Every structure is written in structure tokens, then in C-alpha cells.
């Protein structure tokens with residue numbers, strides 16, 4: 001080997017070291033980025049949608065504007081429970097808390113284990129119930145006589161769920177809500193109701209378009225008829 005070969009190779013060795021360091025840093029960064037995307041609400045949402053498109057019913061979480069519009073229809077002062085159905089990543093849960101609904105009055109129902117795990121970490125003071133909204137009374141541990149539900153706020157994808165589940169969920173809402181109390185549902189449908197039976201036993205209270213959502217949505221508020 002020539003006498004100065006070591007010196008001559010130094011820049012190459014330094015170069016390789018630098019490339020290696022950049023490579024390692026890049027790998028670590030991309031792992032961090034991938035981890036963050038998986039943990040971020042939108043990443044979690046997309047993954048769950050790929051697993052169960054009909055159950056999740058949307059490819060993107062609800063916007064804060066949509067969540068605030070739903071929460072605005074809830075009276076934060078009541079004494080009864082406020083029940084959220086299909087909470088997903090918790091955008092509406094947060095809006096309900098921001099609206100002033102005390103955490104102790106909130107019952108959040110979600111069937112997908114990954115969302116439940118996320119919700120329990122995000123809202124340690126809120127009761128997150130894992131299960132099917134069609135079995136709401138059982139989950140709340142109440143029967144119709146003992147029910148004190150002041151409002152039900154639903155993000156359930158009524159149009160893509162099994163019609164028997166939808167019918168059971170709506171039965172539960174009719175049973176648990178007292179007259180005058182609201183059922184709030186968002187929908188991507190622009191005319192009429194997302195499912196025909198939604199208004200049975202209810203009267204219409206308000207209907208608001210929310211453009212700042214992907215896709216734009218409508219918030220329908222119904223009131224349990226006397």
C-alpha cells in the first residue's frame with residue numbers, strides 16, 4: 001500500500017461516516033414520523049377505516065367546526081347524562097367538554113378497540129364504554145325507568161351500518177331520552193334524513209350545514225316527542 005494511502009482514504013472514510021450518520025438519522029427520523037402518523041388522530045382514523053370502512057363511515061376525522069356545531073346543541077347545565085355514540089378519535093368528546101359538559105356526566109360509547117384505547121388515554125377523566133351502541137341501556141347500566149339521559153350526540157355512520165343495528169340504536173335513543181331532550185346526528189347527506197326511521201318519535205329542532213368539514217356535513221338536531 002502506498003505510504004500516504006491512509007491519509008488519502010481519510011476523506012472517503014469521513015464521507016462514508018457522514019453518509020452513515022445521515023442515513024441513521026434519516027432512518028430514526030422516518031421511524032419517528034411514521035410513529036407520529038400512526039398515533040395522530042388522522043393516521044389512526046385512516047387505519048381504522050381501512051380495517052372497517054362501513055363501521056367507520058368516513059376517511060377523515062370530523063373537523064372541530066363540525067364537533068363544535070354538534071356540542072352547541074347540548075345544554076351543559078342539565079343533571080342527566082350526555083351520551084356520545086361513535087366517538088372515534090374524540091373530536092366531539094373534546095367539543096362537549098369545551099362546551100362545559102362536566103366529565104362526570106359524559107358517557108362515551110365506541111366499538112373499535114383502537115379508538116377506545118386512544119380515547120381512554122386522551123380523556124382519563126371520562127367514562128369510555130367499549131361496545132355496540134345498539135346495546136346502550138346495558139352499557140349504561142340503566143333501564144328505561146331509571147334512565148336520565150339529557151342528550152345523545154351521535155357520529156355513527158347510519159347509512160353504512162347494518163339496518164338492524166341502526167334500528168336497535170334508534171330504539172335505544174327513543175327509550176332513553178326523555179321528552180324534550182335532543183338527539184344530535186351529523187350526516188353527509190344533503191337532502192332529507194340519512195335513514196328513514198331517524199325521525200320516528202322525534203320532532204325536528206334544527207338543521208345546520210357545516211362547510212368546514214371534509215366532506216361538508218349537516219348537523220341534524222331532533223327532539224324526543226312527548
Ligand SMILES: C[S@@+](CC[C@H](N)C(=O)[O-])C[C@H]1O[C@@H](n2cnc3c(N)ncnc32)[C@H](O)[C@@H]1O
Nearest residue numbers: 055061062086087088089110111112132133155
Ligand atoms: C364517523 S366515525 C367517528 C367520527 C368522530 N367524530 C371522529 O372525528 O373521530 C364513526 C365511529 O362510530 C364507531 N361505530 C360504528 N358502529 C358503532 C356501533 N355499533 N357502536 C359503537 N360505535 C360504533 C366507529 O368505530 C367510528 O369510530
